[in-house]
Amino acid sequence: MTKNSGSVGLVRPQKIAFEQPLALQNGQVLPRFDLMVETYGTLNAAKSNAVLICHALSGNHHVAGKHADSDKHSGWWDNMVGPGKPIDTNVFFVIGLNNLGGCHGSSGPLSNNPETGKAYGADFPMITVKDWVQTQARLADYFGINVWAAVIGGSLGGMQTMQWAIDMPERVRHAIIIASAPKLSTQNIAFNDVARQAIITDPDFYAGHYQEHQTLPRRGLRIARMMGHITYLSEDGLGKKFGRALRNDDYQFNYDIDFEVESYLRYQGDKFAEIFDANTYLLMTKALDYFDPAVDFDDDLQAAFKHISAKCFVVSFSTDWRFSPERSHEIVRALIAAEKSVQYLEVLSQHGHDAFLMEDAAYMRGMHVYMGKIAKEVA
Amino acid sequence: MTKNSGSVGLVRPQKIAFEQPLALQNGQVLPRFDLMVETYGTLNAAKSNAVLICHALSGNHHVAGKHADSDKHSGWWDNMVGPGKPIDTNVFFVIGLNNLGGCHGSSGPLSNNPETGKAYGADFPMITVKDWVQTQARLADYFGINVWAAVIGGSLGGMQTMQWAIDMPERVRHAIIIASAPKLSTQNIAFNDVARQAIITDPDFYAGHYQEHQTLPRRGLRIARMMGHITYLSEDGLGKKFGRALRNDDYQFNYDIDFEVESYLRYQGDKFAEIFDANTYLLMTKALDYFDPAVDFDDDLQAAFKHISAKCFVVSFSTDWRFSPERSHEIVRALIAAEKSVQYLEVLSQHGHDAFLMEDAAYMRGMHVYMGKIAKEVA
Incomplete structure (x- = not known):
């Protein structure tokens, strides 16, 4: 075993240009991306x-x-992707991308708007999960990939996976849908809107053109992330990690830090507000809100799944209250009713929604076994 | 039945002055209130x-x-208090007060600070649940009331009820503790801190002296309330009320209002931000965070309850996820272990934490029956 055993080692991102116009769900056309x-x-x-x-x-x-x-x-899913890992890079050719509208190098609000010569900012069009599938299909074309052995994603990533299986059934052999939901609940939307309002009402937001004002809406993004973070963790997990532990010996009787959990959350918020683009955050939350593949099928999820040909693996986590196991059950029930091949794993976990990024043994084993099956198909 | 049957009718608040100094838990002394x-x-x-x-x-x-x-x-608990209502004003002499530190007429951040001649603002001392019990005891003295037939409260009000029974056992015959908890969970504290950070980082907060700057931290208070509101409602209840109903026929692809729940939440936030004082909001959330009567008894809630003499009635609501039934179970288990008299009612409700203000039949009937028993004792 070398030092890098299990790791893909040093990697280099590449920026791929797509020069054909892209018609978006909102009616706009992006000339290139x-x-x-x-x-x-x-x-x-x-x-x-x-x-x-x-x-x-x-x-x-x-x-x-x-x-x-x-x-x-390392990368955000390094525990899942690498030589000998569940998504085994000795077997698979794995592609990760920054979604269109993102803030890590793909075209998005931080990119140059050719029409103005300035960053798009708030003028970058609203992107949906369906749009992402289109862009990812072009990415597949770029690599000459006709069919994905698997499309895999957690949370919003799981929504893209479902949309892939629905929109391009002939191009997806396996869809792995982790900690996801067939559409947001009212509560999910409500939390997203509070996050957006925190950002939009930050005086440094400048209607999304904060870059032109040489500032960032840090306050709003920080609040959005703090709140979001609470919803990613289970109540039990948060309790076990921090309890009511105090930073100092006794109550401070002021609004500085009393409880360790306050310190943790504020740190998470501060860090995120420096590195993540607020317009991208807004756009991503809207993509979540809008995702609802059944809406084109008279709100019938079974009908939405009717034409998929992918075999599906659905995974949920017991303490996930953002996308609870019940939300995965909805997916599984509709897949079964549509007479599709589906396997389902419900993992007992302390980690809430974040569990899809963690390493609960049953989850890692389940992914390993399922990907191992796919490996035999591609061998 | 007259038009006002069941209502106490027209009422007038009175401001009562307490001129003796009050030693607070944080070490400060309030000269009067x-x-x-x-x-x-x-x-x-x-x-x-x-x-x-x-x-x-x-x-x-x-x-x-x-x-x-x-x-x-009408008043906020008009469905519970009035002639013929569960807390029957034909039988009981009922006192409602604005707590010390409040923003509805009692001494608090909006009051004049005799030392500066200006409003206290952020200089108003931090008040705890124990402090409130002291002030409420002086209120009892003012009316010549040695023993309360009942102390009753929901949520933070239930915490005051518990503290009363613990701190002044000889003065409470019945303690009615509704939708409450023996202390906040880590998640509860985390949400409170996000709310506080939203307020404190609002540029119009001015370190709590916004009045001097002729402004209000509306943005922060609005976000705090919107987020809080989500936690007061059950996920199911919110879903049943709004679902994914759209304001318009289709998605707007902008950050205005798409979903009805967004409209509802923003309205709630806007309204609250105009009428509620931000410093009071901060203070109240800290009182919640700090409440933990077991802490003086080696974290043993049973020991904290050992000397109470009140008979207790504990009520919880099935879909309350802010203070879930399990939190009431903790109270009930400790009371039973301490060999106290306790009755417990768990109400099946759609209304989440807000259920304590609503009229689920089993709740209203339970309160009616329990208060009826007390009525016989005082007759």
Whole structure:
């Protein structure tokens, strides 16, 4: 075992240009766009071993490995993707991308608007999950991939996976839908709107053109992230991690930090507000709100799934209250009713919604076994 | 039945001055204070029929009735308090007050600071649940009430009820603890801190001295309320009320209002931000965070309850996820272990935490029956 055993090692992102216009769901046309991409492993001659990783709200193309030895952290799903890992890069050619509208190198609010010569900012069009599937299909074309061995995603990534299976059934052999939901609940939408309002009403937001004012809506983005973070963690997990532990010996009787959980949340908020683009955050939350594949089928999810040909693996986590197991049950029930092949794993976990990024043993084993089955198909 | 049957009718608040210094839990001494109070019904000769209503985060002294015939709304617990209602003003002398630190007439951040001649603002001392019990005891003294027939409260009001039973066992015959918890969970504290950070980082907050700057931290208070509101409602209830109903025929692809729930929440936030004082909101959330009566008893709630003599009635609501039934179970288990008299009612409800203000039949009937028992004792 070398030092890098299990890791894809050093990786380099590439920016891929797509020069054909893209008609978006909102009616606008994007004349061109770039996607920032990383790949791991090798595409086989039959081009049958390609796996697409779809990211969630704040994810990006940097799925695994490091960009430099000095990097403190590896990619966001490094525990899942690598040689010998559940998504085994000795077997699969894995593609991670930053979604259109993102803030990590793909075309988005931070990109140059050719019409104005300035950053798009708030003028970048609203992107939907359906739009992402179109862009990811062009990405597949770029690599000459006709069919994905698997499309895989957690949370908002799971929504892209479902949309892939619905919109391009002939191009998805396996759809792995983790910690997701067939559409947001009212409560989900409500939390998203509070986050958006925190950002939009930040005086430094400037109607989304904060870059022109050489500032960032840090306050709003920080509040959005703090609140979001609470919803990613289970009540039990948060309790076990921090309880009512105090920073000091006794109550401070002021609005500084009393409880350790306050320190943790504020730190998470501060960090996020410096590195993530507010317009992208807004756009991603709207993509979540709008996702509802059944809406085109008279609100009948079974009908939406009728034409998919992918085999599906659905995973949920017991303490996830953002997208609870019940939301995965809705997906599974509709798949079964539509007479599709579906396997379902409900993982007992302390980690809430964030569990899809963690390493609960049953989850890692389940992914390993399922991907191992796919590996045999592509061998 | 007259038009006002069941209503206490027109009521008038009174401001009562307490001129003796009050030593607070945080070490400060308040030289004097006022409490804004309303009373309903008549104190009997034995002064044995007095009931104290403790309010929750945003409540006040105006519990029942109207101040003018033209008032659109009655007091916040008008469905519970009145002639023939569960807390029957034909039987009981009911006192509602605005807690110390409040913003509805009692001494608080909006009051004049005698030391500066200006409003206290952020200089008003931090008040705790224990402090409130002290002030409410002085209120009892003012009315010549040695023993409350009942102390009653929901949510933060239930915490005051518990603290009363613990700190002054000889003065409470019945403690009615509704939709409450023996202390906040980590998640509860986390949500409170996000709310506080939204307010404190609002540029119009001015370190709590916004009055001097002729402004209000509306943005922050609005976000705090919107988020809080989500946690007061059940996920199911919110779903049943709004679902994914759109304001218009189709998605707007902008950040205005798409979903009806967004409109509802923003309205709630806007309204609250105009009428509620931000410093009071901060103070109330801290009182919630700090409440933990077991902490003085080696974290042993049973020991905290050891010396109480009140008979207890504990009520919880099935879909309350802010203070779930499990939190009430903790109270009930400790009371039973401490060999206290306790009755417990768990109400099947759609209304989440807000259910304590609603009229689920089992809840209203349970309160009616329990208060009826007390009525026989005071007759």
